[in-house]
Amino acid sequence: MDAVGILLLIVAIFFVIVLFRSIKIVPQQWNYIIERLGKYRRTLEPGPRLLVPFVDNVRAKVDLRERVVNFPPQPVITADNLGVQIDTVLYYIITKPTDAVYSIDDYLAGVEQLTTTTLRNVVGSLDLEKTLTSREEINARLAAELDKATDKWGLKVTRVELRSIEPPLSIRDAMEKQMRAERDRRAAILNAEGTKRAAILNAEGEQQSQVLRAKGARDAEVLRADGQAKAIQTVFAAIHKAKPTDRLLAYQYLQTLPKIAQGDANKVWVVPAELTKALGGIGNALGGITESTPEDEEIEVDTSALELDDSAAQALEAAEQAAREVQDIGKGKIRDELPPAPA
Numbered sequence: 001m002d003a004v005g006i007l008l009l010i011v012a013i014f015f016v017i018v019l020f021r022s023i024k025i026v027p028q029q030w031n032y033i034i035e036r037l038g039k040y041r042r043t044l045e046p047g048p049r050l051l052v053p054f055v056d057n058v059r060a061k062v063d064l065r066e067r068v069v070n071f072p073p074q075p076v077i078t079a080d081n082l083g084v085q086i087d088t089v090l091y092y093i094i095t096k097p098t099d100a101v102y103s104i105d106d107y108l109a110g111v112e113q114l115t116t117t118t119l120r121n122v123v124g125s126l127d128l129e130k131t132l133t134s135r136e137e138i139n140a141r142l143a144a145e146l147d148k149a150t151d152k153w154g155l156k157v158t159r160v161e162l163r164s165i166e167p168p169l170s171i172r173d174a175m176e177k178q179m180r181a182e183r184d185r186r187a188a189i190l191n192a193e194g195t196k197r198a199a200i201l202n203a204e205g206e207q208q209s210q211v212l213r214a215k216g217a218r219d220a221e222v223l224r225a226d227g228q229a230k231a232i233q234t235v236f237a238a239i240h241k242a243k244p245t246d247r248l249l250a251y252q253y254l255q256t257l258p259k260i261a262q263g264d265a266n267k268v269w270v271v272p273a274e275l276t277k278a279l280g281g282i283g284n285a286l287g288g289i290t291e292s293t294p295e296d297e298e299i300e301v302d303t304s305a306l307e308l309d310d311s312a313a314q315a316l317e318a319a320e321q322a323a324r325e326v327q328d329i330g331k332g333k334i335r336d337e338l339p340p341a342p343a
Helices: 003-022 097-102 107-124 128-133 135-149 169-242 246-260 274-292 310-331
Strands: 023-026 030-036 039-044 047-050 056-063 067-077 083-094 155-166
Touching: 003 023, 023 030, 030 097, 039 097, 056 097, 067 107, 067 155, 083 107, 107 135, 107 155, 128 135, 135 155
Parallel strands: none
Antiparallel strands: 023 047, 030 039, 030 056, 067 083, 083 155
16 A cells, blocks of 8 residues: 555544544433533534534533432431431432533532431421421422522422431330320220210110000000900990890800809809899799790700710700709709898
8 A cells, every 4th residue: 555545544534533523413301511622612402413523522411301319318316306317319300501510510419418408407496206297398398498509500409208217216116105005095985986886776776666565565455455345346236136035144144153163262152142033034934935835845956066076065965954954943943952042
């Protein structure tokens, strides 16, 4: 290869290097800070851009997307002198790339230190219970303070979150006992309220059941009384409609006499004063019958239906015996045997 060829090769390589250094492609959501001879020149936005080779230089590449930084737990003392470990998470975006590059050496370190000091100031004015229950308030105050302090750095703090708050072990044990006692108290209150409610419902149910039973008994007594009244009225009407004779009434009276003497305690049988009147009525009845009929009337009973019924046969025999006694009384056979009527 001669000297001309070597020269052309050197020129081609130099041209490629110049072209490479002259064209920059900036990605989306990025900004490039350009310096010319060590001085800020301009900020390249996304897209293809041309530079002066060997003169312009890329000072920094700035990411404009929202970023998340997790800081390690920081020891913080509350207003009641209790040490806690608080772990924070910071969300921020870069709004001014030139300020983020030239206003501070390391903005991440500055944000971390600023977060620690601000957190201690905010939590130091609260006691432990308030710290544990006021996370939203602490987050809002931290975000406001950090956003105000980092504005000159070209940063905007969008959100601050307390990821965890770790009190000392002894405090955690005491808090667990307190919460357990509180839960036991609430459970006892709920059980007492349930027992009270159950007793009230049982009492109301018992009251209603007694009222319903009383109403049912009252209605039953009323219906029973109405039934008895209707039965008496029906029997009374049937008796008057049938027009019973003296002979039938005297026979019914004689059937009732043996029931008076029933019972082991009845050692003396008192003949009622109405017996003479009953006998007289029987005599009159029998006398009237004998006058109308010369011979005693025999009662014919159809016993074909009683052949297979012992109780019916016994009833028939008792009826015949009573009829014979009535006939004997009419003839005067047993009138002398009866005790005298009481005066």
